[in-house]
Amino acid sequence: MSVIADVVIAALLLLGAGFALIGSWGLVRLPSTMERLHGPTKATTLGLGALLLASVAYFQTRLGIWTAHELLISLFLFITAPISANMIAKVHLHRVRIGAISEPDSIAGPPPRPDGEGDWATFEAPRRDNPASTANS
Amino acid sequence: MTLVDHLPVAPIVLPAVMAPVTMLVMRRRRIVSVALSFGGGVAMLVAALALFAMVQDDAIRCYALGAWAAPFGIVLVVDRLAAAMLVLAAVLALVVLGHAVATGADRKGWHFHPMFHFQLLGLNGAFLTGDLFNLFVFFEVLLIASYGLMLHGQGALRLKAGVAYVVVNIVGSALFLIAMGLFYGLTATLNMADLAVRVAALGPADQGLLRVAGLLLVTVFALKAAVVPIHLWMPRTYAATMPVVAALFAIMTKVGVYAMIRTVPLILGARAGAAAWVPAPYLLPAAIAGAVLGFVGVLVARGMREQAAFAVLASTGTLLMAVATWREATLAAALYYLVQATLAGAALFLVADATMRRRGQYADAIVPSPRFAGQDATGLLYLIAAVAAVGLPPLAGFVGKLLILDASYDAPGWPAIWATILASTLIGVVGFSRSGSTLFWKAAPPGTDPVAAPARSRADLAAPLALLALLALLTVAGGWVTVQARAAARQVMAPDRYVAAVLGHGR
């Protein structure tokens, strides 16, 4: 039992750490900012998740206590990580738009305009009373 | 414990309660707030006097906060010196408070009263605490309150000087923490009495670190006390501060001196090995330079507040010359001088304020102005304050200098002390006579703009007058005061009794 647990824990540890490392490696090696954004915001979700699972299992086997509070870390990260990514992407879009960035910003090129009226929110403030406009109530 | 047993904590708890209360009330009812503020000030004076009366039996009283005995918890220690400082601070505070209210200076921002009480809290805490880290905390309290008070009224110049003042003191605080850290690392204690015992027991391998710790600690105190050459921040800061606040600040540099007097004989005294009397070789030259630079500043100042600031520098220098010999007699003289210098410095600032308020656009610039209302009265007050500050008879400044001369005779370097005291006094006499005759005698040439919008009330003369009356009292009652000073100095120079009182005789 404990051997299996040990193996599982070790595997989770290596998996998690490996994904964290790969994410950071992606941050280094991917060609431009938008692509680099994918590295960490992806790999760290599973990376940290695996580590946390390992932790849960570890404390159960070692200290005999059930610690589920690691899940909370994941919960918070799930709430916050997309926001960070979104904001950073916005920064990037904005900087490209105002010409503050000279090198190619993405393999994908500049973003296409949305089909509807108006532009992306970063370039054009959302008007009142639509889902994209918040906090002006 | 009866209520009287709690008296030592009163000077700290009173302002700690009064500050937030005045803050909360001030927003709605100013009058009530002012009344509360005064009430707090009076109560503090009463508490200080009661403590002062209490220590007359020469016993050192300890108050263990949270009932944690020394050295494990924080203790307040009331000895003669601490009690006297409390009284001095309370008296000065009441006068300054009265002046602020009388002149409406407290209305230039609603936070004056809370800041004022916080400032007193810091001062009283610094006087009372028997714990090194707690001393740091109270230093921070009094510093940050002083920032708040200093910026009261604002103005670009004041803000710029404020930045410098704040930054320098933050660096000073960093040094304090390093010094304290070294002491803790060496002795694993923070209680000053316990430190004294443990410092004395340190082995030879630790002497270098001990000396660094001692020197850095004294450097921090010297920074607060505006000791040359780390006094540079002081003249501009005080000159840029509203005079009524600067008057209160007159005691701030003295807190640095107090901290030296408190810690050096106790912790860095004869038994401290490599740290024994560490500041001694440096303090005397620095003090001499301070007295000279201070009075030179008095001579060359272009404004009354700047002049008052330099006078404070000079008085600190003079005071430290006496302190630097670390002898009971000179220390007693120093303590007397400390009291008078504090009051005289404050008086100079308040007189500057009263003058500024009457001179309209000429403010406190030392230039002739057209005749202004109350010129004779302010001139007379200035004369008396200057006499006190420079140390001419018959006021206490002269007595103080005489005491220092008499007591320092035969001490190492006494000819230098004497020469400095006398020569710097002469510079001060020349300085004050020049500025006074320019300000109050010389009239601006015809055609000069008349004084615009001068204040007419005479209420602002009361506070300086009160301070000068106190100085006179200090002179007349000099015998009693010197006896008190002597007794306080004797206690300070006998650290064993302090240690025994704090740690108990069992140790």
Add this chain to the structure above:
Amino acid sequence: MSLEFLVASAIAVLVAGGIYLALRGRTFQVVLGLTLLSYAVNLFLFAIGRLIVDRPPLYAKGVVTHADPLPQALVLTAIVITFGMTALTVILSLRSFLESGSDQVDGDAEPVVREDAA
């Protein structure tokens, strides 16, 4: 390499950086310098309790090895105070800038070396 060396050298680097920046001519640089300096001092004060790995000062019967709680309490107090001071300094220097139009700490400007002209 020992932990002690790492901490000591980190303190050294932080202090050096802090002093250097504190001596610069603009308020924001000075604030940065003070920040570095306060990091260094906190670390110093902390290190004074000696370094102990993985033994937080949480009382339990029978535990003998533990980090010294007192320096930690002191550092906590110092961090709080530092925060208050930093906030005040930042806002004071900002206000001073707004009032005078210059963010230089000293009134009279020194000779300006324009090395970013390119």
Add this chain to the structure above:
Amino acid sequence: MIGIALHIAAGCIALALLLNGWRLWRGPALGDRIVALDTMVINAIALIVLIGMIGGNDTYFEAALLLAMVGFVSTIAYCKFILRGDIVE
């Protein structure tokens, strides 16, 4: 076995931190730097979890939780500063 795995994992995270640091140093775009900082925070959380496991101590959990909760606040603030100048409007 777990001990070895733990140390390997810690080594990986440390390496990841170094890589983040490199990107933070290099930039070139501000976005890159912010991503790098944000990733550093995530890796720091991972490291805290590992430190807790190595020491057999779950008292560090709050630190990781706190970092997960407020670590992104500075990221957002840095972004908002670039986007709007004023982070609170």
Add this chain to the structure above:
Amino acid sequence: MNRLLPHPALSAMLLIVWLLMANSITVGGIVLGGVFALVLPKFTQPFWPDRPRMRFGRAFLGYLGIVLLDIIVANFQVAWLILFRRNGDLRARWLVVPIDLTTPEAITMLAGTISLTPGTVSSDVSADGRYLLVHALDVDDAEAEIARIKTRYETRLQRVFA
């Protein structure tokens, strides 16, 4: 009921979080957590106006399951890309995803999901709130990817936010 418990789901979530933090399930813990679970939603109510109704039943759990699964799978895919795909061969694309969800909460949830699954990042919303700008790291067929997002996530979310 509504006044005492304005947001039962939120309250439940808070209680669970509390118990997770406390790392133990005791009566005392539940009572204390319960108090917070009741008080905090009430206290923070003004900060969350126009809160939409959500269903936390099967639709929600199913959605969670799918997302978790996708995250795990996509993680491996992206890891592969990072490790072995040459930069020049990356087929990065901008995807303009039209959205039918109408509340900002729902749109945010969709966008968050997209970002959490590796390979795609929600970068922006159109000013009218009807399109999502998604950056994809390696996509062969943009239209197919858009369709996948809509069917896999958006339709499910529509059920949750019904």
Add this chain to the structure above:
Amino acid sequence: MILLFLLLAPFVAVVALMATRDASRRLHVTIAAAASAGGLAALLSQAGAALSGRMPMVTIAWLPTLGLDLALWLDPLALLFAGLILGIGLLVVVYAHGYLKPGEPTARFLSFLMLFQGAMVGIALSRNVLLMLVFWEMTSLASFLLIGFWRDKAEARQGARMALTVTGGGGLALIAGMVLLGKAAGSYDLATILTRADAVQASPLYPAILILVLAGAFTKSAQFPFHFWLPHAMAAPTPVSAYLHSATMVKAGVFLLARLWPVLAGTEWWFGIVTVAGLATMLFGAGVALFRHDLKAILAYSTISQLGLMVMLLGFGTGAAVSAAVFHIVNHAAFKAALFMHAGIVDHETGTRDLRRLGGLAAIMPLTATLGVLAAAAMAGLPPLGGFISKEMMLEESAHTLLAGQALLVPMLATLAALLSAAYSLRYAVALHFGERRTGDVAAPHDPGVLLLAPPAMLAMLALGLGLLPMTLAGPLVAAASAAVTGGAAPDLHLALWHGINPALLMSAGAVAAAVLLLACYRPVAALAARVPAPDAKRLFDAAIARLVATLRRLSGALHVASLQRYLAVLFAVALTLGIEAAVRHGIAAGDRPTTSASPVAIVAWFALVAATVAVVAADRRRYLALIFISVIGLVMALAFIHLSAPDLALTQIAVEVVTILLMLLALHLLPGRPPRLSAPPRRLHDGAIAAAGGLGVGWLAWAMMTRPERPGISRFHWDNSYSGGGGTNVVNVTLVDFRAFDTLGEIIVLGIAGLAIYALLEPAARGVAGRRLREWRSNDRHSPERHPMMFVMATRLLLPLALLVGSYVFLRGHNQPGGGFIAALIFSIAILLQYLASGFDWTDQRRKFGEHALIGAGVLIAAATGLGSLVFGAPFLSSSFGYFHLPLIGEFELATAMLFDLGVACVVMGAVLMALAQLAQIAQRAAKAEAAEEPS
């Protein structure tokens, strides 16, 4: 008691005068005259006792520890001197009544005069040398005020300052001399000192004492080369000149020499210095007086000369010379005061004091002329006036005096001086009163009223009387006073006009004859004298002072330049120097505590920290970038705290870091973009050197400390008592809220004050210059138009209750596990700040229900009240108590007062943090709004 009355009467008059300053002149004069007359009466009542050797004395302890007592006596010398002061004082007061113009502030004038009188009486009566010093310096001060009385006149102000500088400076030297004298004699009691001549003169300090005392005496008595202030003191109103600068104050120096004669005189040093100074002064003053044209200038220089005469006599060191000096003091007081008053009358009536514009006044102002001639004759040393007798005595004494081995030197020079004295006196008398009539500005001047005339007339009569009836009028007094000076028995004194034909008479007669001759050919001599370069003392003095002030101002200005950079550099340098000193002196070696080996992770973290620090320094002016690197440092710090067993610190660090970054970004928004570099390379090198040294120093200290073994200390007690005594297992938290709760109370107060100060700083920032700048403020950067990004806003809505929950949890468990009020408060604050960030200031502010002020105030009060609560139970302030309680269902739980205290902490922290950030955000927002309003929409 009478002595006390004597001393205090003038001061009482000062107070009375100030109190009645708006009353009539008559009342003022009455008060002053009453004080003088009363004093005089009191003095006379004691004269008998003083002369008969039953010396009145009074001693009131003042500063016993110092040896400064209010000790007064009335020995004959004091009697003589006090009599002069009070008698002439009375006459001067009466004279001033007539002299001062209507509208001039008599109260002020007379109060200064009385102040002076009191001080002079004090000098005379002091039986304690320190007490004498008090009064001594007071006379300088009073003289300053009186000379500057006509404050609109530049020469009055300058003369006043010069007099104060010189006499006050001399007084300072005297202080040193007196204290040394006391040290040498073993007492400050004058009576004791006077008996210790042997001890004093044998002391190695004797030369110093002598020189310092003489410096005081010579400056006061205007001895060459300290004489120059006296002529410029003539800018004072004439009553002042008559009183201070002829009759009394300038004689204080002479008095002092006489007073200390027994203990200081009789040595080579004494004789050499005092005699030569007196002789030189006598000659010099007389010589100058002869060629002056201003009446008061003539009188001033003659005074200098006469003072020199007295000093020289005291220098001789013989009893007879002392008697001569004492008698001359009296004579000179009489005739010189009379002459000054006379000059004042002339000035008053004719509008000028220029001898060249005056002449023949005898015919139109007979009474004035009579008293003038009489007094001048006394000054000339003509019989049958008192001046003749004392001059004879002087010449007689000088005839027996050997100087530098020369028998003739002193007598010849003394005769020369007598000649010159006679010459200027006769010139004064003759040129003014006889010859062609010249009346200055006024066509027909006349004798003044009785108020002006009576006082000098009485003095002139006295001068005459002293010649005709010397033994009756002054004999006993002079004899007794001389005895008091010499400390021996009364000398065999014969004051008489005729002593038979002796060398003195011959010298005197020759001198007068030569003087007449000299005046006969005055014009060519004067022309010759005019060629002698006469340095203008006032110009020299003023120029010297001005140069000194300018130089000092430059130096002081250069030193005290308003430079934070300098303040800090000096501070760092001082700390460094002291640290190095200690290290060099005692060595700071590393200890032998085993070190802990560092893991690779730690090394990486270290590397990150070092790199980030370097990056902050390198990016210092790219402020935004520097901030990002600061974040990295903060992160590594948090990791380090965790690694090194300090979870509380890690939590705090993480939370504080976020708040700090927010704060800095808010501020950064309003600062200019990337500023140019300010300092040149050498400056940076210099700062870099300080920085490197500082870093190495502190690092080494840390290293040395960490490698030393732990010492048993107080924290062992904290550990042991945390649970049993403090009711918590988190020892750090128990330390903060219990063992050292007092620190924490101070700490939250610091934070609260910071909040208040910040509010005070920012609240008025929208007005005035700052407000204008804010309104004109405009960022160069182009911004995205979107204010509230949707995803962010939505996330914060969910995060708010979650964060509040986490914060509450951290708060509640802090006593036993990492956490506590401070960290909880930061989490709360961040949760709310997140709303500000996401949804804007107004939106959030409307929804917040509590003000920062209330939070801060309530927090401090809660903490203080918790502390005070223990007083009710008879325990000291901040004593905690805790208990474990059991409730059904819930189970056991703990309640501790420390948690209430922690609640106070949390309130203050939250209040302060929100205050800082919300206020700053608001101002930034105002700026942004102003910007938006300007932009064309």
